Amino acid sequence: MTDWTLDREAQLAYSYERFAQAKVFVFRKWCEQAAERHALPPADLSGSCKYGSLFMNQVFGGSICGHYQHQYNIIGGRIVDLSHDAIDVGSIKNPYLHEPDFFAIPEKQASLNSCLPRVERWVVQFLKEIESADNK
Numbered sequence: 001m002t003d004w005t006l007d008r009e010a011q012l013a014y015s016y017e018r019f020a021q022a023k024v025f026v027f028r029k030w031c032e033q034a035a036e037r038h039a040l041p042p043a044d045l046s047g048s049c050k051y052g053s054l055f056m057n058q059v060f061g062g063s064i065c066g067h068y069q070h071q072y073n074i075i076g077g078r079i080v081d082l083s084h085d086a087i088d089v090g091s092i093k094n095p096y097l098h099e100p101d102f103f104a105i106p107e108k109q110a111s112l113n114s115c116l117p118r119v120e121r122w123v124v125q126f127l128k129e130i131e132s133a134d135n136k
Helices: 016-036 049-060 100-104 106-134
Strands: 063-066 071-075 078-080
Touching (some): 016 049, 016 106
16 A cells, blocks of 8 residues: 655656646646546646646655545645646635545545556656756
């Protein structure tokens, strides 16, 4: 069982610029995923917190925190949330509540693990895009 609430080592140093790049990238991927499901294009990152927090954890390290309504990252001691401005997050009374036992529930573990293959592909693509942009 993976303990997502423990700190993970970063593949890329976190910065506000990298956050902005990650947000644009994940939104693009979230739109592609909606198209795959023949769903309407999303207006924002609503519903993406599982993918977004896994992505940020894989790229920038830190830990994943949250509860049954929302999950986010703690990186370098700060709350980092790709979907901080999404409509669904805005409607949650306490989006940054942390219930660590929630991540030990077998169904939650299975849900996160089912997202990992897609997220890992996103991470590889994102890191290549960042490297390409940095070399220009």
